[in-house]
Amino acid sequence: xxxxxxxxxxxxxxxxxxxxxxxxxxxxxxxxxxxxxxxxxxxxxxxxxxxxxxxxxxxxxxxxxxxxxxxxxxxxxxxxxxxxxxxxxxxxxxxxxxxxxxxxxxxxxxxxxxxxxxxxxxxxxxxxxxxxxxxxxxxxxxxxxxxxxxxxxxxxxxxxxxxxxxxxx
Numbered sequence: 001x002x003x004x005x006x007x008x009x010x011x012x013x014x015x016x017x018x019x020x021x022x023x024x025x026x027x028x029x030x031x032x033x034x035x036x037x038x039x040x041x042x043x044x045x046x047x048x049x050x051x052x053x054x055x056x057x058x059x060x061x062x063x064x065x066x067x068x069x070x071x072x073x074x075x076x077x078x079x080x081x082x083x084x085x086x087x088x089x090x091x092x093x094x095x096x097x098x099x100x101x102x103x104x105x106x107x108x109x110x111x112x113x114x115x116x117x118x119x120x121x122x123x124x125x126x127x128x129x130x131x132x133x134x135x136x137x138x139x140x141x142x143x144x145x146x147x148x149x150x151x152x153x154x155x156x157x158x159x160x161x162x163x164x165x166x167x168x169x
Contacts, residue, residue, distance in 0.1 A: 007087035083142035
């Protein structure tokens with residue numbers, strides 16, 4: 001999707017991703033994303049409910065624009081934005097979605113953010129609840145940011161990311 005065609009959302013670290021606020025219920029998230037349709041599935045490995053929000057027009061096999069994960073007690077704890085079809089999420093002037101990972105990483109470092117690297121090589125800013133995953137899109141790799149809060153669910157940001165997300169490339 002061309003950047004000009006994407007909605008623009010703002011990320012407020014550990015609070016919200018666009019209209020989605022951490023802690024909200026699946027029904028509240030569906031109401032906040034009323035222009036998207038949701039497909040709900042249970043993720044047993046993470047004791048979570050997964051909601052894939054899609055645009056009505058793309059073919060059914062097309063990956064969801066936004067994936068949200070909800071815990072029984074904590075509500076929304078993780079939001080993932082697709083590199084191809086998701087909205088553009090901006091944090092402090094940095095566009096996080098659908099870009100070359102090295103460019104986003106350089107902009108984060110330029111703001112003196114302490115980045116670490118997860119076991120798969122993805123950069124993260126744990127204090128911001130942000131992991132920059134990579135997604136293959138044709139012959140290129142683009143950013144697929146993962147926004148998460150740890151809460152009682154995990155000790156590290158890596159542990160807070162649902163297992164389903166570690167299999168998306």
